[in-house]
Amino acid sequence: MPLSPLLQQQIDRCVMCGLCTQHCPTYALTPNENESPRGRLALIAAVNEGQLAVTPPLLAHLDHCLGCRACERACPSQVAFGEIMDQARDLLEPQRPRQQRLRKHLGHALLGHRRLLRTALTGLRWARKTGLDKAARVIPPIPAGPRWRAYYPPVAEARGEVGLFLGCINETLGQMELRAAIQLLTHAGHGVHIPPQQTCCGALHRHNGDTRAASGLARQNLRAFEKLPVTAILHTASGCTSQLREYGQQLADDTQARAAARFSAGVEDINHFLARQPWPREMRFSPLRKRVAIHSPCSLKNVLRQADAPFRLLTIIPDIELIALADNGLCCGGAGSYMLTQAERAARLREDKLDALQEAQADILVTSNIGCALHLQAGLRERGREIEVLHPVTLLARQMDKAE
Numbered sequence: 001m002p003l004s005p006l007l008q009q010q011i012d013r014c015v016m017c018g019l020c021t022q023h024c025p026t027y028a029l030t031p032n033e034n035e036s037p038r039g040r041l042a043l044i045a046a047v048n049e050g051q052l053a054v055t056p057p058l059l060a061h062l063d064h065c066l067g068c069r070a071c072e073r074a075c076p077s078q079v080a081f082g083e084i085m086d087q088a089r090d091l092l093e094p095q096r097p098r099q100q101r102l103r104k105h106l107g108h109a110l111l112g113h114r115r116l117l118r119t120a121l122t123g124l125r126w127a128r129k130t131g132l133d134k135a136a137r138v139i140p141p142i143p144a145g146p147r148w149r150a151y152y153p154p155v156a157e158a159r160g161e162v163g164l165f166l167g168c169i170n171e172t173l174g175q176m177e178l179r180a181a182i183q184l185l186t187h188a189g190h191g192v193h194i195p196p197q198q199t200c201c202g203a204l205h206r207h208n209g210d211t212r213a214a215s216g217l218a219r220q221n222l223r224a225f226e227k228l229p230v231t232a233i234l235h236t237a238s239g240c241t242s243q244l245r246e247y248g249q250q251l252a253d254d255t256q257a258r259a260a261a262r263f264s265a266g267v268e269d270i271n272h273f274l275a276r277q278p279w280p281r282e283m284r285f286s287p288l289r290k291r292v293a294i295h296s297p298c299s300l301k302n303v304l305r306q307a308d309a310p311f312r313l314l315t316i317i318p319d320i321e322l323i324a325l326a327d328n329g330l331c332c333g334g335a336g337s338y339m340l341t342q343a344e345r346a347a348r349l350r351e352d353k354l355d356a357l358q359e360a361q362a363d364i365l366v367t368s369n370i371g372c373a374l375h376l377q378a379g380l381r382e383r384g385r386e387i388e389v390l391h392p393v394t395l396l397a398r399q400m401d402k403a404e
């Protein structure tokens with residue numbers, strides 16, 4: 001399994017200090033060195049050097065990794081753990097059983113076809129009959145089909161032009177958040193461009209051993225946005241935003257490297273963008289006398305490093321009480337497709353979050369990533385709890401007093 005020399009150098013940067021282990025949710029679940037970041041790096045290095053055979057238990061230790069990148073954030077040697085793991089998974093892919101690979105590739109292919117994907121999501125209502133019940137449990141009722149205009153002009157005095165990325169699953173299940181984003185952006189004076197040629201960000205492909213497909217999707221998104229007169233590209237799901245932000249790194253050796261670097265530089269989390277905008281003087285937000293717990297998705301915290309943005313954004317709502325969900329440093333278990341492929345572990349990680357939420361006696365839970373929202377909502381449904389789970393922009397748009 002030859003890793004690129006650059007990544008081998010990255011692994012070599014690990015001084016085995018173990019400072020990352022205390023931040024690793026899978027090590028917290030199973031205190032086994034092979035379930036820690038340091039242990040996983042050692043496994044990858046040993047396979048790479050031909051000292052260790054690729055066995056199902058070895059693959060399982062790598063598969064248990066959530067890709068939360070808490071280790072990367074904690075590492076004093078700045079080991080690029082996420083990139084190493086992505087490349088290792090890609091190189092190990094041919095060693096997996098054929099059926100498993102086929103199932104995964106079919107799923108990945110679907111994410112790149114927006115219309116087909118929506119039909120498939122609706123079809124998941126029948127999933128219990130077909131044995132896909134793990135997926136059916138996390139899918140909430142599907143709203144009516146999204147219809148996006150290519151351009152939404154500013155409602156207030158014009159301040160600029162932005163692009164809005166829709167996402168694949170998010171386009172259907174995160175419609176409310178996307179509509180809230182359009183409402184807030186246009187009322188803050190921004191024209192919003194939604195190029196119809198855009199596609200899935202490719203995060204699930206990239207983190208699950210399908211780098212080639214991920215790069216193809218990245219190139220399609222570069223083409224979709226390249227001619228737009230925008231100063232920022234925004235999205236509502238922090239998981240996908242992180243992936244868009246890393247196109248430059250992902251396509252560094254590609255013919256599109258410069259375009260990718262330009263694109264990535266313009267990508268910004270929607271909370272972060274809105275929190276630094278001056279609102280028009282006539283904009284008002286209604287008071288909200290509620291306790292709102294903020295969950296910090298790993299992508300927002302460990303990759304974008306903007307976990308403070310939802311707090312800064314929502315403080316504009318009068319009377320709101322904002323609290324950080326306890327143990328925000330640890331992943332909730334959603335982690336892209338992890339909640340489906342490692343359902344039992346994902347549910348165990350979620351339990352602590354739900355307990356913390358109950359203890360905090362919050363009225364609303366806010367999170368900035370669709371995957372975390374679906375995972376946490378499913379857990380709340382299982383517990384028979386009614387608490388609302390919203391994106392910060394949905395909550396803010398709801399409190400907006402429109403002068404229309």
Ligand code: SF4
Binds near residue numbers: 076
């Ligand atoms: S903190 Fe960094 S250097 Fe230390 S063991 Fe973890 S990955 Fe290696």
Ligand code: SF4
Binds near residue numbers: 036081
């Ligand atoms: S990415 Fe997360 S789960 Fe994976 S090794 Fe690092 S801290 Fe642990």
